[in-house]
Amino acid sequence: MSxxxxxxxxxxQDRTIFLIYLLLIAIPMLRPIGLPLPIEEPxxxxxxxxxxxxxxxxxxxxxxxxxxxxxxxxxxxxxxYRHAFRKVKQDGCKVIMLxxxxxxxxILGERALSYVDLTGLKYGEDWVxxxxxxxxxxxxxxxxxxxxxxxxxxxxGTPTKDIPMLKNINSIDDYDLLYACTYTAMDVYxxxxxxxxxxxxxxxxxxxxxxxxxxxxxxxxxxxxxxYLNSVVAGAGYELLIGQPGMGAAxxxxxxxxxxxxxxxxxFVQGLFILRLTGGRR
Amino acid sequence: xxxxxxxxxxxxxxxxxxxxxxxxxxxxxxxxxxxxxxxWASTLATFAILLGVITLFQHHTTILARxxxxxxxxxxLLASFIITFAFNYIYPTGYDFVINRLLASLQxxxxxxxxxxxxxxxxxxxxxxxxxxxxxxxxxxxxxFYNLPMRDVIWTGxxxxxxxxxxVPNTGGMNALVIGVGIGTIALFIRTILGFEESYLGG
Numbered sequence: 001m002s003x004x005x006x007x008x009x010x011x012x013q014d015r016t017i018f019l020i021y022l023l024l025i026a027i028p029m030l031r032p033i034g035l036p037l038p039i040e041e042p043x044x045x046x047x048x049x050x051x052x053x054x055x056x057x058x059x060x061x062x063x064x065x066x067x068x069x070x071x072x073x074x075x076x077x078x079x080x081y082r083h084a085f086r087k088v089k090q091d092g093c094k095v096i097m098l099x100x101x102x103x104x105x106x107i108l109g110e111r112a113l114s115y116v117d118l119t120g121l122k123y124g125e126d127w128v129x130x131x132x133x134x135x136x137x138x139x140x141x142x143x144x145x146x147x148x149x150x151x152x153x154x155x156x157g158t159p160t161k162d163i164p165m166l167k168n169i170n171s172i173d174d175y176d177l178l179y180a181c182t183y184t185a186m187d188v189y190x191x192x193x194x195x196x197x198x199x200x201x202x203x204x205x206x207x208x209x210x211x212x213x214x215x216x217x218x219x220x221x222x223x224x225x226x227x228y229l230n231s232v233v234a235g236a237g238y239e240l241l242i243g244q245p246g247m248g249a250a251x252x253x254x255x256x257x258x259x260x261x262x263x264x265x266x267x268f269v270q271g272l273f274i275l276r277l278t279g280g281r282r
Numbered sequence: 283x284x285x286x287x288x289x290x291x292x293x294x295x296x297x298x299x300x301x302x303x304x305x306x307x308x309x310x311x312x313x314x315x316x317x318x319x320x321x322w323a324s325t326l327a328t329f330a331i332l333l334g335v336i337t338l339f340q341h342h343t344t345i346l347a348r349x350x351x352x353x354x355x356x357x358x359l360l361a362s363f364i365i366t367f368a369f370n371y372i373y374p375t376g377y378d379f380v381i382n383r384l385l386a387s388l389q390x391x392x393x394x395x396x397x398x399x400x401x402x403x404x405x406x407x408x409x410x411x412x413x414x415x416x417x418x419x420x421x422x423x424x425x426x427f428y429n430l431p432m433r434d435v436i437w438t439g440x441x442x443x444x445x446x447x448x449x450v451p452n453t454g455g456m457n458a459l460v461i462g463v464g465i466g467t468i469a470l471f472i473r474t475i476l477g478f479e480e481s482y483l484g485g
Contacts, residue, residue: 036432036435038434067385067386071394138323142317142323150324262426263423
């Protein structure tokens with residue numbers, strides 16, 4: 001009898017795994033366990049870079065995530081938005097929001113903004129929402145040299161030349177930090193921003209999915225990508241750094257238990273297989 | 283009209299903007315022209331969205347008109363499109379509901395569905411004596427431990443070990459990949475400006 005047949009006769013594997021997985025995710029989300037959480041070095045670096053933006057500095061927030069990625073990228077996005085707008089309040093920094101990949105990014109960027117306390121801030125003077133500008137890489141390239149050319153109006157139809165905050169802001173010479181949240185390949189941002197940002201000493205921070213972190217490593221090691229946020233783990237870490245635990249921290253327990261299930265499944269099945277193999281030879 | 287569809291004109295439409303951007307990149311000249319070209323790209327992308335909507339309507343209205351087997355799905359798609367589009371302008375609360383409560387939730391659920399199958403995959407792929415699969419399983423285990431938020435409770439070495447794998451073998455491999463992609467892109471660009479590459483012309 002084959003191993004697979006032997007084990008499948010004993011367990012209705014799919015349904016059992018689905019049920020255990022569901023329970024292991026749902027229970028910690030309903031009743032958080034409070035398992036310890038490591039804060040990775042790139043996350044700390046991203047936090048410090050935002051913290052170091054000088055008084056009156058300009059922070060560009062590009063939201064290019066999609067709905068399916070929100071659970072992974074959302075916690076980091078919300079935490080960065082909270083931090084950026086705290087800088088606006090504390091140090092008079094300016095925030096530019098825009099989206100260039102798909103319209104979902106703009107909707108999710110605004111969802112992140114809904115978590116921010118905007119009391120006392122004035123639209124057009126402290127922050128501006130340029131909305132969705134189609135063109136992706138062309139937009140990323142153009143915003144480095146002439147932002148107003150690709151965004152003649154903001155999301156609400158106001159001409160950008162009439163927005164007081166943007167009077168003296170138009171290119172990489174005026175930005176102090178570039179942040180992007182993406183659920184596709186992150187190298188697009190490095191390709192269009194990297195060289196000019198590096199030359200001007202403007203840091204680039206990218207919030208990305210875990211699956212794309214390996215692609216980011218060459219750029220991070222080379223210094224073109226200054227810091228990155230590795231999915232929900234970094235999001236949870238960033239929440240702790242800004243002292244506002246939220247969705248990320250709540251998801252961490254569920255991620256821990258789900259990972260343990262995956263590790264357990266591999267070790268259990270492989271262990272059983274080896275035991276059966278060695279037992280059969282005796 | 284036919285002369286506008288000549289292959290040479292299409293290639294020129296590719297070469298001229300590319301040359302402007304390249305010259306600006308290396309010399310710093312032609313920055314105004316480059317801004318203009320990039321603005322065109324954004325404008326063209328807007329028209330591409332419009333073209334997509336028109337094609338979508340053409341395709342699905344044809345299905346409806348011919349009463350093909352999949353007509354109920356086309357009806358749902360067109361109705362969803364029209365309702366969402368109309369809500370955006372006449373009933374913003376309804377639009378927010380459609381986007382944030384329906385679309386976002388459905389798309390998230392669709393991706394979450396994959397998670398369940400990944401877990402049965404861990405179960406199915408294990409139980410092997412194939413050395414290559416065993417190496418893959420070990421890599422998966424290492425990746426899982428490294429990304430496990432409570433990894434330090436199990437063993438404090440998972441962090442440094444995972445970081446080393448990420449920083450050294452992974453970065454080395456990815457460096458080679460990125461350089462390969464870069465060389466490939468240059469080769470493709472040269473082929474395109476010389477007229478050898480025709481796939482973007484529909485050839």
